[in-house]
Amino acid sequence: MAQETRKQEIIRVAAELFKNKGYSAVTMRDLASAIDIKAASLYNHINSKQDILKVIIISIAEDFTSGMQSIIDSKKSSISKLRDVIALHVRLASNNINGMAALNNDWMHLEDQLDFYLKLRSDYENNFMEIIKSGIETKEIKNCNPEVIMFSILTTLRSLYLWIPKKEALNANELSQNLNQVLIDGITNK
């Protein structure tokens, strides 16, 4: 891994501050201070505060999109696909805890890219729902309200960023297994 550039450092530290206080409450002076430079110097590396948010959120959203596409394209059972979705969330959340917080909490502060983000999120949820409905049709999944099932699983997965840092004891595999047991095995016919 190459040496971190100043721009990468700015984005990394910004994501950390955004996680703690939210995009709107973090000032460019806060960010500069955390890096130990002056606020004006930030603008030699980034165009605007908004650009920082855009880079953080859109890159993760596209990771989710491509990850979901791979799962959809696979010819696995619905339950296997759901397990892969869980693993995808665990992996992406583990890779970028702070960015995930911004994705979850600050997407509404996107300006030019807001519609693009909303489209990606909507597509993702539609794919998720199709997996659940297919699983219900093939009787892999209990015939519960599919929206309640998706809501329950997806909100849990979207909150992983809050929880992973506290559970260093659990590695990603263990966490995926535990979530599988609670989220999936609970809803499958036995």
Added chain:
Amino acid sequence: MAQETRKQEIIRVAAELFKNKGYSAVTMRDLASAIDIKAASLYNHINSKQDILKVIIISIAEDFTSGMQSIIDSKKSSISKLRDVIALHVRLASNNINGMAALNNDWMHLEDQLDFYLKLRSDYENNFMEIIKSGIETKEIKNCNPEVIMFSILTTLRSLYLWIPKKEALNANELSQNLNQVLIDGITNK
């Protein structure tokens, strides 16, 4: 129900704006404009922006505290207590969707009341965890990692405010039942 006072209106509309953009991104001018008065007029009814946030969050946090206390004091089984916790979240979220959003997303912007809020939240989670651990001891609940169980259930319940508005078709009882099925029956021994 008595006529809404101007102060109550300010708090109600503020919660709605906070839900959409977050506390920090909502200005007193935004709030005044939504009520169709001037920003300076707000201060005839409230002391500060911070006071509005405090009223919104602390009142709900205390509702959760007293609701949990009633559940703990009851001599029901662990599973029955968990079902009551779900009903508590559904009820409080339904009663105050926008306030619940502020509780979830803007608690870190509390100033004087931050420590008090954190204490209430910590106590709540400890009580929740005790219910789960008791249920595992009595074998009502599967012997999964209790923290994963609590995390999964609690994050789902805490996100209800996002979801209830979209599901007007489901009333509170139906929603509780569906959540019970997905969250509880999935983790019980059969």
Added chain:
DNA sequence: GTCTATATTTTGATAGAC
């Protein structure tokens, strides 16, 4: 690439007329 200095806007909040 970082700095000082500064422009411009916006912010929470107050004073005082009505």
Added chain:
DNA sequence: GTCTATCAAAATATAGAC
């Protein structure tokens, strides 16, 4: 109880020296 006028501080961002 609401308004206009205003303050003081803080915000994002730019210009230009080094």
